[in-house]
Amino acid sequence: MTERHIQTPIMHRVVVHNGIVFVGGTVADDMSVGLEGQTDQILAKIDGYLKEAGTDKTRLLSATIFLTDLNRKPEMDKAWKRWLSPEHFPTRATVGVADLGEDTLIEIVITAAASA
Template sequence: MTKRIEKTKIMHRVVEHGGVLYFGGLVADDMTLGMGDQTRQICAKLDKLLAAAGSDKTKLLTAQIYVTDMGGKNDMNTAWLEWLDDAHLPSRATIGVASLGSPETLIEVVVTAST
């Protein structure tokens, strides 16, 4: 059975199938913030969505992180590691991109987790 959580105009934020949670890309709400603080906002959103799906950050399997400026990667890593316990780090790729839709959007995060 497939379960869908938090519908937006173009997608569901989370789709669960077979005990796996597939997340759509998440961006920060406050685009005036720098890379680290945008990352913190995204992590807070992930906490809420994971809880809504009956999971938590210890069950993250993989993450794809898209950033528009690799120069901000250290700030992103700092925020990421503040959020995650090092015993439960998912596999991860950080990908540099030219744009995420608006110049103020510095980071977009896509994760997969188990229930």
Template sequence: MINRHIRTKIMHRIVEHSGTIYFGGVTADDSSLDMKGQTKQICKKIDDLLANAGSSKEKLLTAMIFISDFSQKERMNEAWLEWLSGDLLPTRATIGVADLGKDCLVEVIVSAALS
């Protein structure tokens, strides 16, 4: 069975199937922040979405992180590692992209287990 949660105009924010939850891309609300600030805000939003779906960051399976400026990757990594314990890191890919939208520096997609 597939369950869909938090519908937006173009997608469902969360889709659940067979004990796994899949999230659409998450961006910061405050695009005036630097890459570390945007990443911290995204991590907080992911925490809230995970809780809404009945999971937590301890159950993350995988992450895809899109960044528009690879010279700032270490700032993103700082926020990421402040948020996650080294023992709980999911698989991850960091992908450089030309443009994520006006002043958007980071977009994160995650999947997590429910149990």
């Protein structure tokens, strides 16, 4: 069975299928806060999306992070490591992209296991 949560005009933010939680690309709401601040906002949103699906960040499986400037990756990593303890780190790819939209510096896509 497939469950869909948090519908937008173009997608569902969260889809659960066969025990896997898929969270679509997530960006910050306040683009004025810089990369670390945008990362903090996104991770807080992801916490809420995972809660909606009945799971949490300790069950992350993978993350794909899109950055407009890979030279600033340490700023993002600082927020990431503050949010998630090392024993719960998922697999992860950080990809440099030319543009994510006006003042958007980062977008994160994650996959997690549903709660047992």
